Amino acid sequence: MNLVEMTKKVVSFRNKRNWKQFHNPKDLAISLSLEASELLEHFQWKNLEEMNEYVKTNKKEIAKELADVLYWVLLIQNDLKIDLVKSFDIKMQENELKYPINKSKGKNTKYNKL
C-alpha cells in the first residue's frame, strides 16, 4: 500500500461518515498536532534505558499513535491538494543544501547556527 492508496482509504472512510463538512485546514492541523502530542506522551519522564524497555513492551500502542499522525498527514495533503511525494523530494533537496555533510557531520546544530 503506497501513499496514494492510503489516502484513498482515509478519504473513503471520511466520505462514508459525511465528515468533510467539519474539516478545514486549521482543525486538521490541530488534529495532527494533538496526535503528535499523544505520541510524545509515551516517552515523557523516561530516560533512554526506560524508553528502550517501554518501546519493546508497548510497540503496538506506539505504532497506532504514529498511524494516527499519518492519518491526518494524508487528509491534509488531500484537502490542500498537496503532492506529498514531490514536496518530500523538494524538502530533502533543501535539507541537503541546509546541512552540507562537511559542516554538519556529527553536530546537533541547527542550520542557521552552522
Next chain:
Amino acid sequence: MNLVEMTKKVVSFRNKRNWKQFHNPKDLAISLSLEASELLEHFQWKNLEEMNEYVKTNKKEIAKELADVLYWVLLIQNDLKIDLVKSFDIKMQENELKYPINKSKGKNTKYNKL
C-alpha cells in the same frame, strides 16, 4: 516513491551526517510535535475564507511543513522498527469499529461520546 523508499532516503541522509547518536524516541517525538506546530501556525487567526486564500498563495510553504512532519514519522517508524503500513491498516480497522457509519454519520462527536 513509496514509504520504504522515502524511509531509505531519510536514513541515508542521517547516516551521511552521523546524526543517529543524537536520536532517541523522546527527541524524535519532540521534533514531530514541533513540526506539527509549525504547520498549525500557518492557519492561526484565519477564518475559513482567509485560510482558503492563504492556502492558494502559500501552498509550497505549507507543503514543505507537511514534508517535515513526514520526515520525522519516517525516522520514528524506522528507529522503533514499526511497520507503518501494517499499523495504519490495523488502526483503520479499529476506526471502523469505533465509528460505525450508522452512529457517526454527519456527527463531529468523539467515539467515547457516541
Next chain:
Amino acid sequence: MNLVEMTKKVVSFRNKRNWKQFHNPKDLAISLSLEASELLEHFQWKNLEEMNEYVKTNKKEIAKELADVLYWVLLIQNDLKIDLVKSFDIKMQENELKYPINKSKGKNTKYNKL
C-alpha cells in the same frame, strides 16, 4: 494567592512526593506542551457559536486544564530560577516595541510582516 505563593504550593506538593528526581527542563516543557494540547482539544472541530455554548457548559473542566498549564509554568520558573514577573514585564515592553499601536491597530499581522 500570588505567583510566589502558588509556586510554593506546587514545589511543596512535589517535595512531599519526592518527584524532583524525575524533573528536568525537557520533560517539564513536554508536560507544559501536553497540557496546552489538552486545553486546545476542547475547542477542536467547533465553530464560534459552538465554542461559546461549550465554554458555558464546560467551564470547570476548561478551568482545570488551564490550571494544569499554570502548574508547569510555575515549576519551570522555579527550577530554572526565572523571575517570571520580571520576565513578563520585560516581554510586555518588547511587545510594545514590536507592535507599535499606529502600525498594528486592527491588524492580525505578525510583527515581522508589519
Next chain:
Amino acid sequence: MNLVEMTKKVVSFRNKRNWKQFHNPKDLAISLSLEASELLEHFQWKNLEEMNEYVKTNKKEIAKELADVLYWVLLIQNDLKIDLVKSFDIKMQENELKYPINKSKGKNTKYNKL
C-alpha cells in the same frame, strides 16, 4: 504584580490595538500551544548536562518564552471568565487525591496506573 494586575496589562495591550476581534478560544489555545512548543524547542536534542549549561547561558531567552506562555494563559482566563487562582486551588486539591503521598512517593507513575 499579581495575576490580576498582569491580566489587566495584557488586556490593555490588546485593547489599544483593537485585537479582541481576532480572538476566540480556539485561536487563543493555539497560541498557547505554539508558545509552549517554542519553549520546548530550547531543550530539544540536549542531554541533562547540555541543558544545565544551556539554561545558564540562555536564561533571558527562555524566560521570555515562558512569559509568552503566561501571556496567553492570562488572556484565556480573562476571555473565558475563569477565576484562575480558584481553579488552581481546586486542581491542587484534586492532585492531592489523585496522588496520595504514600502511593506516589518516589514514583513517576500516572495516577491511573498507581
